[in-house]
Amino acid sequence: MVQASHAETRRDLLVTAEVLTPVMAELMEGVGNVRSLTPRGSEAHLTGLTVRQARALKEAKVIISPDPDLAPGLKKHLAARMRDGAVVIYLTKLSAADALPYRSHNPFLNLESLSGAPDEHDHGHDHGDGHKKEKKKSTKAKPEMMDPHLWLDPLRMAALLPELAEILSQIWPEAAPSLRANATRIARHLREEVHPGITHILEEAQMRNRDDSTAIPFMTYHDAYHYFQRRYGLSLGFITQRPEEYLGAKTMQQLLAKAKVSQVRCLISERETAAVKRFAKLSQAQIKPLNSDRSYDAKEVPLSPWAKNDYDRLLLAVAKTFAECL
Numbered sequence: 150m151v152q153a154s155h156a157e158t159r160r161d162l163l164v165t166a167e168v169l170t171p172v173m174a175e176l177m178e179g180v181g182n183v184r185s186l187t188p189r190g191s192e193a194h195l196t197g198l199t200v201r202q203a204r205a206l207k208e209a210k211v212i213i214s215p216d217p218d219l220a221p222g223l224k225k226h227l228a229a230r231m232r233d234g235a236v237v238i239y240l241t242k243l244s245a246a247d248a249l250p251y252r253s254h255n256p257f258l259n260l261e262s263l264s265g266a267p268d269e270h271d272h273g274h275d276h277g278d279g280h281k282k283e284k285k286k287s288t289k290a291k292p293e294m295m296d297p298h299l300w301l302d303p304l305r306m307a308a309l310l311p312e313l314a315e316i317l318s319q320i321w322p323e324a325a326p327s328l329r330a331n332a333t334r335i336a337r338h339l340r341e342e343v344h345p346g347i348t349h350i351l352e353e354a355q356m357r358n359r360d361d362s363t364a365i366p367f368m369t370y371h372d373a374y375h376y377f378q379r380r381y382g383l384s385l386g387f388i389t390q391r392p393e394e395y396l397g398a399k400t401m402q403q404l405l406a407k408a409k410v411s412q413v414r415c416l417i418s419e420r421e422t423a424a425v426k427r428f429a430k431l432s433q434a435q436i437k438p439l440n441s442d443r444s445y446d447a448k449e450v451p452l453s454p455w456a457k458n459d460y461d462r463l464l465l466a467v468a469k470t471f472a473e474c475l
């Protein structure tokens with residue numbers, strides 16, 4: 150403890166997405182306070198701010214946010230805070246995070262040829278190489294958005310924590326030893342306990358014999374699981390790109406046509422919208438409720454030796470849900 154400076158140094162961290170709070174609280178252990186801009190269970194893709202939230206943002210000097218585009222309602226507020234001298238740290242901008250763009254096509258529609266051409270929007274993007282294609286003048290090219298759901302990959306979180314600790318250490322130099330030690334401890338827990346724990350759950354599920362072995366194991370309604378699926382070798386389709394985007398009528402038609410001739414085991418979705426119900430009915434899928442964008446508490450998931458906080462419990466809920474569908 151540095152006695153000389155504690156009176157004038159309040160170390161407060163504001164987190165814009167509640168799902169990150171448990172990890173950030175551990176990173177700040179013995180260092181300072183962590184507040185979440187949003188209450189538990191609330192939508193991470195904020196479209197607007199309450200008066201209280203606007204005030205909290207205005208008072209915050211150090212802010213952590215997954216990505217500038219995660220919450221359209223936050224974007225300009227965060228930019229304004231930066232201009233006023235606050236430190237805004239976006240996790241997707243950390244090099245250790247190795248962030249990826251949102252997926253640009255729907256693998257479900259590519260599984261076999263479908264009558265009718267795919268939407269031009271879904272076509273021609275060779276993603277995965279990290280390079281932007283040259284802009285085509287003939288089509289409306291959308292700016293490439295980064296996928297903010299980094300927290301669904303525990304190894305990415307483990308990798309970015311030391312980098313984050315270094316940035317915070319520049320703001321609060323006297324807390325550097327605690328920040329570094331905390332980052333190392335959490336990263337080790339994620340690598341040595343959480344990641345093997347998830348791997349085990351999924352491997353066990355894959356060894357099971359299924360009667361409906363030809364069924365498509367899962368579809369996800371929210372395209373949040375790219376990092377998780379890549380990390381754990383789970384391929385397959387999503388049916389919307391981002392919650393703030395509505396599906397075009399043509400894509401929806403294609404999806405429903407495809408659903409009619411497919412058997413899907415699970416439709417993983419945080420909400421039972423009309424589209425979700427329709428898709429599930431046509432493809433005989435069971436709707437599995439899961440929200441990738443919030444933490445889970447101990448009442449919501451079974452006990453596990455490695456799930457020690459509400460972030461770990463989200464990962465456990467995700468692993469269990471996918472495992473039920475494999």
Ligand SMILES: [Zn+2]
Nearest residue numbers: 193194373442
């Ligand atoms: Zn999301």
